[in-house]
Amino acid sequence: MVEHGDPILLPDTSAAAATRRAEAIIPTPYGDFRMIAYSEDPDAYAPHIAMVHPEMDPDTEVIVRVHSECITGDLFGSKRCDCGEQLNRALRIAAAGKGIVVYLRQEGRGIGIINKLKAYQLQDTGLDTIEANVHLGFEIDARHYEVAQGILADLGVSKIQLLTNNPEKLEAFGEGPVEVVRRLPIIVDPIKENRSYLRTKEFSMGHLFK
Numbered sequence: 001m002v003e004h005g006d007p008i009l010l011p012d013t014s015a016a017a018a019t020r021r022a023e024a025i026i027p028t029p030y031g032d033f034r035m036i037a038y039s040e041d042p043d044a045y046a047p048h049i050a051m052v053h054p055e056m057d058p059d060t061e062v063i064v065r066v067h068s069e070c071i072t073g074d075l076f077g078s079k080r081c082d083c084g085e086q087l088n089r090a091l092r093i094a095a096a097g098k099g100i101v102v103y104l105r106q107e108g109r110g111i112g113i114i115n116k117l118k119a120y121q122l123q124d125t126g127l128d129t130i131e132a133n134v135h136l137g138f139e140i141d142a143r144h145y146e147v148a149q150g151i152l153a154d155l156g157v158s159k160i161q162l163l164t165n166n167p168e169k170l171e172a173f174g175e176g177p178v179e180v181v182r183r184l185p186i187i188v189d190p191i192k193e194n195r196s197y198l199r200t201k202e203f204s205m206g207h208l209f210k
């Protein structure tokens with residue numbers, strides 16, 4: 001059994017990981033973005049990513065999505081969660097509003113893809129997302145947001161409108177140098193495959209779906 005918060009399993013999300021390593025323009029279906037890679041280790045395989053609108057103005061209240069990695073949803077379009085659709089929507093909003101999508105490598109709320117798949121298997125026997133994490137010996141949510149604040153600070157941003165329904169994410173930003181002036185909801189319509197996942201988010205994790 002893994003101990004709570006075992007550091008080996010957690011990605012580097014300290015402020016040190018907010019070091020800019022490389023960037024290039026990436027043309028996406030939503031328009032061009034500057035893709036900037038951030039990591040503590042210069043050769044990191046999985047750096048954090050900022051997708052920055054080329055005309056982003058750091059002196060405005062920048063629209064920002066801080067999205068945690070979900071390989072199942074973001075990449076393969078899994079219907080078990082709302083991540084893929086939220087990511088697409090966030091990119092569209094950032095493209096229209098000269099904003100930023102910060103993509104953090106905190107797969108599975110920080111437990112990694114192997115453990116998330118184990119959690120899914122437990123969920124298929126009747127546990128909810130929280131119970132499955134706890135059963136595997138993990139925190140309910142092992143994520144940290146210092147690196148996101150560091151990335152925004154590196155981009156010269158100090159005031160943001162944060163796209164989230166997650167009160168804990170909002171609270172985490174309350175402690176950092178970047179001020180959240182407004183929360184913007186990012187609500188995906190439930191489908192039968194993700195209904196119980198979204199229900200757990202709403203009733204057990206306090207996510208704001210209204």
Ligand SMILES: Nc1nc2c(ncn2[C@@H]2O[C@H](COP(=O)(O)OP(=O)(O)OP(=O)(O)O)[C@@H](O)[C@H]2O)c(=O)[nH]1
Nearest residue numbers: 067068069070081106107108109119129164165166
């Ligand atoms: N452990 C675990 N992680 C999950 C499960 N379903 C999704 N995730 C992870 O949950 C995270 C979702 O992160 P975000 O998209 O930033 O969103 P959020 O914290 O739900 O809050 P919002 O900003 O409101 O979307 C990703 O890291 C997913 O991989 C699950 O059943 N178990």
Ligand SMILES: [Zn+2]
Nearest residue numbers: 070073081083
């Ligand atoms: Zn997901």
